[in-house]
Amino acid sequence: MRVPPKVRMLVWRALMNIFPTQQNLAQRRVHAASGGCVFCGELETVGHALVWCSTAQRFWPLFPFPISGHASVTGDIKEWFQVLAADRSSSQPEQIMMGLWSVWHTRNLRVWNGQGRSPEESLNCAMCTLHDFQANNGLPRPGVLRAKVHWQRPPMGTIKINMDGAFRAAGGLSGFGLVARDHNGSFLGCKMGRFHGVSSPLHAELLALREGLRFTAKWPDICICLESDAQGMINTVLSRGVDLSPLGCLIEDFQELLHAAGRVSVVHGFREVNGVADRLAHYVLSSHVSDAEVEWWDSPCLAL
Template identity: 25%
Template sequence: MVIHLENYGGDCGKQMSLAKFKYVFGVHVATYCPQETACLLRGTWEKSAACYALIDWKTLPIFFSSLLPNLNFKEWMLEQALGLKAEIFEKLMMIIWALWKNINSKLWENRSHTATDMLFSCMTWLEEFQKARKSAVLPVKQVQQKWRPAATNRIKINVDGAFLAQLPHGGIGGIIRDSNSQFIATFAQPVQHVNSAKHVELLAIRAGVDLAKQLQLHQATIESDCLQAVQDIAFADYQSLDFGSIIDDIQGVQICFAPRTSNKVAHRLANMAFESDQNETWFGSIPNCILDIVQEETHPPI
């Protein structure tokens, strides 16, 4: 079957094979444009889009009723997105956009461009966009946040938890320092029957609070690198959450999120506890297992 199109979004007076007709019209109709689908199925596309065809219009509804159920433009696009290289897929998207824009220009403004013009223009737009995007991306220096001591007359407790989903146990660790970066105490403890990283982190926070109470330390700020745990503690209706009973023991203490780069000591202590079966607590002097990190944070290299 051969179909003759006049000014349908491209060159006029060109003949199409049925396969090409199915591709151009099928892909377009598969986007479910209500006006154009209705015109096609009524056989009145000729009037609405200045399109005429050497085809029996009486059979056109039958033709499309058999064609449309087999079309799934979304699945086809997903297939292209997964199968094509990124640069090729970008060009495909630009071409589809240009075709869609040209079709609408013909429908609503009665003007269109040739296929050659569309191809060159959309590739030019893509090139200009890529250049603009490339020039806008400036090299960014990654600045790691370092540990800082607490505010004057306060203490800081850094805590962390270690957990693996395949194992029922974990480890928690923490360190307490004053506003002058002076070491006060630290702990490393294995914990049993835990089921998530947040669970372990909440136990680490509670252990830090308990140690501060034991030493009669007040005005404490606790830092954790588990954002979800910090958010749960701050949640007004925390008792309705998982581990609400643990959170209840933590209330009344200032809790802050700290990235891993400023929580190195607690991270090492938690990993040590994960591999151990002993509860360890140190007071007064810094244990050798964390001495290097504490000294680095207290006296960072210039």
């Protein structure tokens, strides 16, 4: 399962009933443990906290696939999870695990900070966390050694634009870099710039994709290949599923733009072939660079 380790651990502890619910704490005579749910006052078992509490029951119907209380009679969280995880596509059990983590996180916000969070906010938190983790933790194929790779020329009559996004959590900044070459490998142009208010590495890569799509307007009648080393971002944009994360609207816009622009394709390239775009994206994050976007056309920039 491609979920954060903390989520796998949380789900395992829940299924083993070694979870710090009010009921379990009261049974161990932990001081101040009432046994009651912080939201509704009913006995807080693991199943109640994660699935059958009225707060959790408003959360699970928001998923894009049906989730129901299969084990509602016994309140058995293990049975509930096993039934839901069976016969699902590979991504759905991961989303269910993230949902369990987010429900518990929402509960802890109430217990420890006195804060509330809507079911929609809880779902957005879960999906955004999953996207960020998968975008930055691509899994290599086991037992396969990758040979040294080099940048490949695009087909005759096609332009390739390599693109990359860099993210700086401090200040919520991102930089993007683009470099365009023709089928001979000749330099055509490059561009770099930065954005404020960026929330995650995935957000930064999506903004780089947006700039890459805009850059294609320089060559309106030519087929263009956009190449990025952000495998998670590419998978997200090319997938047909509904994205419920905070970036879902942005992703949906890109899907529509790519469908409308039949001459533009998006492909994955390993990091080694994306060096120039990567250097541009990181350079623009340096403090002495202005917020203005910069382009080169007549000759390659120093990064080349």
